[in-house]
Every structure is written in structure tokens, then in C-alpha cells.
Amino acid sequence: MNERIARAALTALAEPGDRLLNRLIDWSGPPGALATIRDGTLPDGIAQTREEKHKAVTRLEHWRRRLPTVDTEADLTIAEQLGVRLVCPGDPEWPTTLEDLGDERPYALWLRGPSDLRNGCLRSVAMVGARASTPYGTRIAAELAARLAEKDWTIVSGGAMGIDAAAHRGALAADGSTLAVLANGVDVPYPASHEGLFAELASRGLLVSESPPGTTPRRSRFLVRNRVIAALTRGTVVVEAAWRSGALNTASWARRLGREVMAVPGPVTSGASEGCHRLLRDSPPALLVTRPEEVIEALGRLGADLAPPPRDPVLPRDRLDPMTRTVLESLPARGAAGPAQLAARAGLDLTAVNAKLGLLAAGGFVERTPGGWRLTALAKDRS
Structure with missing residues (x-):
């Protein structure tokens, strides 16, 4: 079995970014990791303590039992029919920034759309926020995304309701570049109300997933995919987020990866902006941004992409x-x-x-x- 087929099989077999599986891949390569799963014998040195070994053996057994349900040939055939491509580490389109995730990096990515993932991520910014966004948050996200896209920045988000959708639509309205990292297969419209948006992303932008076509979303995968959003981009802008918003998880990943974390302030009376204000008060605090020039200054070339000072109104x-x-x-x-x-x-x-x-x-x-x-x-x- 070659490496690409093995990686495709692993995306169907295990949850994304599993630490044990990535260690097995590092140990013996993707085909060797599959062989270990079939055999069920944990290689020496993969786990150190007795507890770690017990958990690892339990995980291997779980995967071994699931292995007969994986039909990689069918997944690749369906992908070809849908115009979906598999991108693996080492491919020209693979973004090297994903390696910053270490043991939690993707095994491979399934892509649908004409945009080049690696090139698109060279100048990219994640824009995330509340699903239950307010009119204020929706307007700010769309305008900010549109103006950044006009300046050739790729907008990366998760395709969800609210701020995510507003960011994608803002970039598309400006005829700019945008991609969505999904918690399900690139052919599965979730939420269903975004079927039209996903179709447009597939024809003009890019849909990205760690799971094969046909995979339905699981609750846990929404948080797991946030690490990919953070890793693909130079920084993350949280436009609107409640105190316990999933968008804060993306910001946390961005901070762990050494990326810039930015937040748009909202009305102090709005619960939908409490998470943004929390980021601004954190130690270290997120960078307060209100316009695209400030985002570009934070993420662009040092000394070359400075934001011009805002002008006072001329009376x-x-x-x-x-x-x-x-x-x-x-x-x-x-x-x-x-x-x-x-x-x-x-x-x-x-x-x-x-x-x-x-x-x-x-x-x-x-x-x-x-x-x-x-x-x-x-x-x-x-x-």
C-alpha cells in the first residue's frame, strides 16, 4: 500500500489530529501505522507509562475493529467524481504551517474548489465569531472581510452560521479569496441552509476537510477543526463572541501556535461581545482592531504595512x-x-x-x- 492510500484510509479510520496515530506515523510511516493497527501490537517506545500503554492499546483495538468499515477505494472514487482532491504532507499544495501542530497535525486534507491551499494561505487571516451573531457583528464581519479580500488577503473561517458565513460572503462579494475548514466531508452541506454558500465556495474558493467525502459532522469535530483554522493563517480575528464561544477556542489555538490574536470590540451592553472583551483583557491581551488596515499592520510586512492614522472628520x-x-x-x-x-x-x-x-x-x-x-x-x- 502506498503512502497516499494509507493516509486516505487513516482520515476515515481515526478522529482528526490524534496524537497516538501521528506518533505511529512518525515511527513507521502511514502504511506502517495501518499495519500496526491491523496487528494490534503497540511498538516499543510509543508509550512510556503503564497508563499511557493501556490507553494506547485500547485505542489500537478500537481502530482495529473499525478498520473493516473503511473503504478507501470507494472514498477515492467518489472524490474523483466530485472533483475532490487529497493533499498530503510533502505535496506542493500542502501548507507547511500545519506542521506547527506537531502531534495534532492532520494526516491529510480533502479539498474541493479551484483555489490553491498553500498559496492562498501565504496571506491569510482567520475570521471567526458567534453563530448567533447580532446585526452589528454580521455587518462588521462582512465589511472587514470584503475590505481585506480587496487587498488580496484570504479569509479563512469555518462555514458556520453567523460570523463565519458573513466573513465568507463578504470576501466573495469583493471577488476575493476565501476558504472554509469543515467538520464534515466537503460534499456534505452543514448547516443545510448554507448549501448555496458551500456551492459558491466550491466553485470560486475552497472547502477543506480532514475527513473523506460523505462524512457527517460530529459535535467534537467542530472544536478539533479550529486548530486547522488557526494553523493555516497568520492570525485570527474574533469579530463577535459570547463569554463561552467556540470562537475563543480558535483564538486559544492561535495563541498556542504563536499567531496574532485580534478582537473587534462591541457594545459594552452586548453579551454577544463579552468574549471579545475578555480577549482584550487577557494577559497577554488580544490586539484591538476596528478596520482592515490595523489587521494588515499586525500580520503584514514589518515596517511596510503600517496602518495610516484615522482622520478626524473635516467640518x-x-x-x-x-x-x-x-x-x-x-x-x-x-x-x-x-x-x-x-x-x-x-x-x-x-x-x-x-x-x-x-x-x-x-x-x-x-x-x-x-x-x-x-x-x-x-x-x-x-x-
Whole structure:
């Protein structure tokens, strides 16, 4: 049996990222790991303590009993029919950043879609958050993803309801790159309401799974797949998350892997943002981000991708020359004043004040009344 077929079999046999199985693969290669499972004999040196050996032997027996149910030839045939490809360590498309997971790395990945996984992950950011997102969180995720995608950053998320879906859709709306790491087979739409989104990802982006086609999701696999989301990307942005959100698990993995962790603040009264605020108060704290430039500054080239400082809003009176602004500021907040009074207040001669009053009237800042000149309601709003 060659290595690729063995790795395909292992993705169907064991739960993703099993430490024991990865140690067996390191010990004797994927075909050797399968042979060990068939034989049921634990190699010397794999487990140290008696307790570890007992657990390892129990795990081997579990896999040995499941082995007859694995039909790798059928999995590969179905994958070929669906346009799904198997990517293994050492392949050109395999992202080397997955090796950072050590004993919890994937055995192989099943991919569906035209995008190249490794190239897409060179400039990538994970965007995760609450499934039960608020309109605020959904809007921020979509806008942030769209603007990052416009700047050629790949958006990586988990295809779930709420923030995940908003991030994928934002990137697609900007005709950008996005990929979803799933807890089920790449041909299984879960949640079912996202069938259209997954179809678009399969045609324009990428669907990624550690399990063969046809695999249905299990609750435990949603947390397990978060490590892959964190490992594939340069950093993770949590847009909206409750105090005990699964998105915080992705942030935890990103921190363990030495990736940047970022959080978008929300209203202090919103329970949906408590997890983000928790990250911002952690030690070390997550980086607070509110716009794509700040994300790029955190993840981009050192000294080259600096975020420009936000600009203060420019008010209409900011465009006035200093003398005109002085005349405007000498008008009373209530009531009216004559040109002579304004000239005295402004410290200017009457001719200059009359000329500036004409400019201010043309700009809609002041108006003439029987009692003199006064501020318009528009000028008060513009201040």
C-alpha cells in the first residue's frame, strides 16, 4: 500500500489530529501505522507509562475493529467524481504551517474548489465569531472581510452560521479569496441552509476537510477543526463572541501556535461581545482592531504595512480661512449683532468684516435680519 492510500484510509479510520496515530506515523510511516493497527501490537517506545500503554492499546483495538468499515477505494472514487482532491504532507499544495501542530497535525486534507491551499494561505487571516451573531457583528464581519479580500488577503473561517458565513460572503462579494475548514466531508452541506454558500465556495474558493467525502459532522469535530483554522493563517480575528464561544477556542489555538490574536470590540451592553472583551483583557491581551488596515499592520510586512492614522472628520468651518473663521466665531450663539459690534469683537476693521459676512452668507453660515447678522440653523449643525 502506498503512502497516499494509507493516509486516505487513516482520515476515515481515526478522529482528526490524534496524537497516538501521528506518533505511529512518525515511527513507521502511514502504511506502517495501518499495519500496526491491523496487528494490534503497540511498538516499543510509543508509550512510556503503564497508563499511557493501556490507553494506547485500547485505542489500537478500537481502530482495529473499525478498520473493516473503511473503504478507501470507494472514498477515492467518489472524490474523483466530485472533483475532490487529497493533499498530503510533502505535496506542493500542502501548507507547511500545519506542521506547527506537531502531534495534532492532520494526516491529510480533502479539498474541493479551484483555489490553491498553500498559496492562498501565504496571506491569510482567520475570521471567526458567534453563530448567533447580532446585526452589528454580521455587518462588521462582512465589511472587514470584503475590505481585506480587496487587498488580496484570504479569509479563512469555518462555514458556520453567523460570523463565519458573513466573513465568507463578504470576501466573495469583493471577488476575493476565501476558504472554509469543515467538520464534515466537503460534499456534505452543514448547516443545510448554507448549501448555496458551500456551492459558491466550491466553485470560486475552497472547502477543506480532514475527513473523506460523505462524512457527517460530529459535535467534537467542530472544536478539533479550529486548530486547522488557526494553523493555516497568520492570525485570527474574533469579530463577535459570547463569554463561552467556540470562537475563543480558535483564538486559544492561535495563541498556542504563536499567531496574532485580534478582537473587534462591541457594545459594552452586548453579551454577544463579552468574549471579545475578555480577549482584550487577557494577559497577554488580544490586539484591538476596528478596520482592515490595523489587521494588515499586525500580520503584514514589518515596517511596510503600517496602518495610516484615522482622520478626524473635516467640518465645513475647517475649510474657512482664519479671518473668516474669526468673524464667524464672533457672532453670538443666540440673537443677532451688527457689523460694528462684530468688528469690535473680532478686532478687525469694518470693511473686512462686511466682506467676510458676505462670504459667510454665501456659504450658508449666516443670514441678515432686521436686528443684524445671526447664525443660521445650518451653521449650528455644522459646528
